[in-house]
Amino acid sequence: MNYKIEKNTVQETLIIPLYARKMCAEVYPSLYRDETALRLVNAVDYNFSALQKKSHRLMQRFGFLEVAMRQNDLAFEVREYLKSHPNAAVVNLGCGLDSTGRACDNGKCKLYNLDFPDVIAVRNELLPARDREKNIPCDLNDTSWFERIDASGGAVFFAAGVFYYFLKEQVKTLVRAMADAFPGAVLAFDAANEKAVKLMLKTWLKDAEIKDVGAYFAVSDAKREIGAWDSRLHIASRGYMLGYHDLKDPSVSGFFRFLARVGDGVMNMQIVKIGFEQTI
Numbered sequence: 001m002n003y004k005i006e007k008n009t010v011q012e013t014l015i016i017p018l019y020a021r022k023m024c025a026e027v028y029p030s031l032y033r034d035e036t037a038l039r040l041v042n043a044v045d046y047n048f049s050a051l052q053k054k055s056h057r058l059m060q061r062f063g064f065l066e067v068a069m070r071q072n073d074l075a076f077e078v079r080e081y082l083k084s085h086p087n088a089a090v091v092n093l094g095c096g097l098d099s100t101g102r103a104c105d106n107g108k109c110k111l112y113n114l115d116f117p118d119v120i121a122v123r124n125e126l127l128p129a130r131d132r133e134k135n136i137p138c139d140l141n142d143t144s145w146f147e148r149i150d151a152s153g154g155a156v157f158f159a160a161g162v163f164y165y166f167l168k169e170q171v172k173t174l175v176r177a178m179a180d181a182f183p184g185a186v187l188a189f190d191a192a193n194e195k196a197v198k199l200m201l202k203t204w205l206k207d208a209e210i211k212d213v214g215a216y217f218a219v220s221d222a223k224r225e226i227g228a229w230d231s232r233l234h235i236a237s238r239g240y241m242l243g244y245h246d247l248k249d250p251s252v253s254g255f256f257r258f259l260a261r262v263g264d265g266v267m268n269m270q271i272v273k274i275g276f277e278q279t280i
């Protein structure tokens with residue numbers, strides 16, 4: 001059966017945000033809609049019982065909200081870029097079974113979904129590529145995938161819940177290579193500080209009973225830390241829970257808004273946006 005996600009691989013981590021998006025669409029429909037996640041949780045060959053068992057817990061619920069918010073934030077950044085570059089490439093790095101690219105489709109842009117070959121095999125079954133869309137099997141750390149992206153109309157790259165599993169040197173090497181290959185493009189991704197990344201490993205991965213997967217890449221002050229990698233990087237950062245949305249929806253409790261402030265503040269949970277300098 002092609003739809004199977006292997007246990008205890010970094011690929012398996014795609015299950016966590018997929019399940020979280022489904023739950024968030026059910027619990028917070030006024031904040032987040034995701035018909036695809038609702039459908040795919042039922043279609044994929046995976047035992048969700050470990051996640052289901054804990055899904056009523058308060059911190060789990062907050063985790064669902066975090067995942068949905070970061071998807072909304074990244075979609076916002078993609079739509080912003082498309083306003084000035086309607087024919088751009090919209091590239092989902094480490095896409096798992098996420099359909100944010102389609103949610104941002106303006107009818108002109110080119111959609112690309114990149115992940116390891118086994119994930120793309122599952123994706124090809126459950127979310128086969130449509131017009132102007134390509135599913136590309138690759139290891140993101142092998143930059144030969146660059147050649148597959150048509151960035152003639154510009155490019156906006158995003159990675160949701162992906163770089164935590166990279167070493168800092170890998171993110172740095174990838175970002176600098178992207179600055180060379182895609183001047184004028186933008187890369188947006190979620191990040192958090194070391195404390196938060198450790199906590200994520202202890203909670204999210206443990207609750208999903210995923211073993212042998214490490215989380216490494218952490219950022220506190222994105223402008224200072226990532227800005228030091230290369231002078232061609234223009235960095236912006238916004239809190240990932242409250243930087244794009246005030247969460248003043250009646251479905252969100254005061255306690256969750258407090259946790260959101262703690263997440264953005266103490267944990268430096270953020271959306272980092274890197275603009276690659278345009279060369280003439």
Ligand SMILES: C[S@@+](CC[C@H](N)C(=O)[O-])C[C@H]1O[C@@H](n2cnc3c(N)ncnc32)[C@H](O)[C@@H]1O
Pocket residue numbers: 010011012013014015016017018093094095096097098114115116119138139140141159160161162165
């Ligand atoms: C936590 S999941 C996030 C999936 C998706 N972005 C989402 O929000 O639903 C991390 C994803 O990154 C992918 N990934 C991690 N390292 C990768 C690499 N070196 N090359 C390609 N994909 C990678 C995994 O296979 C997995 O699908």
